[in-house]
Amino acid sequence: MKNKILIYLFSFSTIGLFHSCADNLGLEPAQSISENIVLDTDRNVKNVLNGAYSVLQRGAIYGGEIIRNGELLAGDGEILFVGTFGGPRQIFNKQMIAENEDVRRQWTDSYNAINVVNNVLTAIPVVNEDDRDRVEGEALFIRGMVYFDLVRYYAKTYESGQSNTQPGVPLVLTPTRGIDASNSLSRNSVEEVYTQVLADLTRAVSLLPATNGISATSGAANALLARVYLQKGDFAKARDAANTVIESGEYILKNDYASVFNADVAGSEDIFAIEFTSQDVAASTTEFWSIPQFGGRDGDIEILPGHLALYDADDERLALFFEGAAAIRSGKWNNQFGVVNLFRLAEMYLIRAETNLRLGTSIGATPLSDYNTIHTRAGLAAKNNISLVDIISEKRLELAHEGHKIHEHKRLKLDVGDLPYNDPKLIFPIPARELESNPNLTQNDGY
Numbered sequence: 175m176k177n178k179i180l181i182y183l184f185s186f187s188t189i190g191l192f193h194s195c196a197d198n199l200g201l202e203p204a205q206s207i208s209e210n211i212v213l214d215t216d217r218n219v220k221n222v223l224n225g226a227y228s229v230l231q232r233g234a235i236y237g238g239e240i241i242r243n244g245e246l247l248a249g250d251g252e253i254l255f256v257g258t259f260g261g262p263r264q265i266f267n268k269q270m271i272a273e274n275e276d277v278r279r280q281w282t283d284s285y286n287a288i289n290v291v292n293n294v295l296t297a298i299p300v301v302n303e304d305d306r307d308r309v310e311g312e313a314l315f316i317r318g319m320v321y322f323d324l325v326r327y328y329a330k331t332y333e334s335g336q337s338n339t340q341p342g343v344p345l346v347l348t349p350t351r352g353i354d355a356s357n358s359l360s361r362n363s364v365e366e367v368y369t370q371v372l373a374d375l376t377r378a379v380s381l382l383p384a385t386n387g388i389s390a391t392s393g394a395a396n397a398l399l400a401r402v403y404l405q406k407g408d409f410a411k412a413r414d415a416a417n418t419v420i421e422s423g424e425y426i427l428k429n430d431y432a433s434v435f436n437a438d439v440a441g442s443e444d445i446f447a448i449e450f451t452s453q454d455v456a457a458s459t460t461e462f463w464s465i466p467q468f469g470g471r472d473g474d475i476e477i478l479p480g481h482l483a484l485y486d487a488d489d490e491r492l493a494l495f496f497e498g499a500a501a502i503r504s505g506k507w508n509n510q511f512g513v514v515n516l517f518r519l520a521e522m523y524l525i526r527a528e529t530n531l532r533l534g535t536s537i538g539a540t541p542l543s544d545y546n547t548i549h550t551r552a553g554l555a556a557k558n559n560i561s562l563v564d565i566i567s568e569k570r571l572e573l574a575h576e577g578h579k580i581h582e583h584k585r586l587k588l589d590v591g592d593l594p595y596n597d598p599k600l601i602f603p604i605p606a607r608e609l610e611s612n613p614n615l616t617q618n619d620g621y
Contacts, residue, residue, distance in 0.1 A: 213297035220301070223309055226290040226316050227389065231455075234279035235287070236448050238458030238507075238514055240323055241577035242475070243280070247600055248579040250591035252481035256501075257462065257474030268590075268599040272606035272621050280327065281605050284320045285346065291316045293349045311381030315390040318374035319398055321345070325367040326405070327602045328618070331584040331595070334407030338365035341616060345370055360614040368406060375399045384424055388439075393419050394446035397517040400525050405585055413529035416522040417538040419445065425519040431552055432494050434518065436509040445517035456510035463575065465498040469510035473499035477575075484571060490553035491571055504575045515576065523547050524569040531562055541565065548572055 213219050230236045239262075246255055246266040255266035261276030270277060291313035301309045321343070325332075329342040344359040345367060362370075378395040385391060396415045403412035419425065426442040428434050433441070440447040450457050456469055464470030477495055482502065485492040494505040506515075527544035530536055538544075545565055546556040552572075557564070566586065569578075580590070580600065587595045598620035609615050 213293060213300060216300060216302045216305070218300075219294055219297045220305075220309065222290060222297075223294050223312060226287055226294065226313070229283060229287040229290055230316065230320075231448055231450070232279075232283045233455065233458035233461070234276065234283045235320075235323075236514065236516060237450075237455070238460070238462065239276060239280065240327075241459055241514070241575075242462050243276070243327070244577035244580045245475075245575055248583045248590045252478055253575075254476045254478055255474060256476055257471060259474070262462070262474070268593065268597075270599075270603055270621075272603040272609070272617065274603070274605075277602045278605035278607060280602070281324070281608065284324050287320050288317055288346060289350050292347065296349060307381040308383060308386065311378045311392075311395070312386075312390045314374040314378040315382065315395050315398070318371045318378065318395075318402075321367055321374075322371045322398070322402055322405075325364055325371075326581055326584075328604060329361075329364050329367070330598075330601060330618075332364055332368060332406055338368070339363045341618075342367040344615070358612045358614045361616060368402070371402055372399070375402065384422060388447070388449055390446060391424070393422055393424050394517060397445045397522060400522060401517075404525055404529070405581065407585075409529040409532050413526055413533065413535070413537055416525040416529070419522045420519070420526060420538060427519055427523075427547070427551060429551070431490055432505070434520075435494070435506040435513075435515065437513045438509070438511070440513055440515075443519045444513065444515055445519060445522070447516055448514040450511045450514070452511045454511065457507070457512070457514050459507035459514050460510035463504050463507040464510075465503060467498065468508040470508075473501055473503065475504070476501040477504055478502075481574070484567070486554060488553055489571070491574075506575055518573075518576075520548050520551075520572050521569075524565060524572065528562065528565045528569070531560075531565060 213222065233239055242262065243265055245253060246262055247268070249255070249266060255263055257263065261274050264270045264274055265276065294309065294313040298306055298310050324343045330340045332338055340363065341361040342364040343361055345362045346359065347370070350357055375395050375398055378390070379392050379399065382390060382392040382395055384393060396418045400412050400415035400419065403415060425445055428441060428443050434443050439449060460469050461471055462474045465473045482492065482495065495502050496505050497503070523544045526538055527541040530544070531541035542557070542560055545560050545568060548568055550556050570582070582588075583590050584595045584600070589595060590597070590600060593599055598618060601618050603621035604615055604617050609617060
């Protein structure tokens with residue numbers, strides 16, 4: 175990742191400013207650090223933006239547990255959590271309590287990331303003119319991505335064609351500095367959160383460059399837009415955003431499926447990824463999905479026959495699973511100091527295939543062509559005809575154990591075991607500590 179900065183972090187109600195140790199600025203209590211000290215130069219603003227990427231790297235969010243949690247919540251019959259940690263066990267069993275530490279850390283670290291970029295967005299005029307668009311675009315991309323995942327985990331799912339007035343999460347769009355009554359925000363509606371996410375990402379697309387090292391790009395923002403629109407059921411816009419990513423030519427599918435994963439750096443198929451090095455804390459993906467041989471725990475997540483049976487015997491994706499610590503494991507997360515893949519080109523092909531099929535269109539390519547692009551990459555024979563079920567099944571196999579499962583179940587209104595897609599047990603509770611510090615927050619049903 176980028177150079178780290180020293181960051182003073184607080185919970186949602188007490189999130190503080192971020193301070194660059196690289197610039198030898200005087201240390202002050204976080205609540206009293208003034209904007210003109212921290213965000214007074216181009217260098218300082220960019221260092222604070224670097225800090226936002228460092229927050230994304232945290233295990234509780236994009237370092238891996240957001241991916242883990244998306245699979246644990248919908249893993250019935252396909253994976254099994256056998257680890258000793260109580261937090262993920264509650265998530266897997268759909269028996270969460272408001273004091274769940276994993277739920278709290280995902281909330282807190284998400285709002286920490288939001289607060290970092292909110293600080294950056296207040297200081298765009300300080301940034302060198304040639305870099306202002308890029309810096310603003312990166313900040314907006316991060317905020318949009320984090321809010322999208324917050325509302326998907328902590329609120330009832332978006333229902334296409336409905337008003338979506340159900341409680342979402344608080345929208346904090348300005349920096350939180352110090353502690354006062356203004357920090358005690360109520361929950362915005364799910365519709366309001368989605369509206370903000372789309373506004374942030376739409377502007378980010380217009381500001382970001384096509385290439386930007388390991389940082390956010392216009393392709394990353396469009397890929398996220400495709401995912402958001404698909405979750406909303408806005409198929410035309412999801413199709414067009416995915417098509418823009420594919421047609422940009424910036425990304426290329428790898429020939430070998432296995433080579434997509436466990437790389438030290440992002441590859442040609444990665445649209446946006448989190449990179450770890452030996453100087454970082456190891457990725458949580460490896461910690462929970464892998465085994466001690468590769469830097470994992472004792473094998474917290476086992477792959478069950480119910481999942482393996484979904485693959486054709488000739489499917490090369492099946493070969494990525496391996497036996498270790500007396501169980502079958504996913505082979506996607508065996509590099510603790512490598513890449514955590516967040517957005518891949520394969521997903522865009524499958525989004526374009528699904529949305530074109532639903533709409534009866536062939537923007538960019540036919541649904542059959544896009545389907546076969548992914549299907550044949552897995553070593554399988556091309557098909558002559560496909561249905562919507564084929565595309566959804568292909569996506570399930572292609573993106574298995576990458577954090578999509580619970581969101582796909584909710585989008586497609588599929589039961590999770592004996593639970594309907596909209597059961598309150600499939601939604602995280604608002605953390606108890608946040609409720610105690612903010613009297614305007616309300617708890618989710620069932621907690």
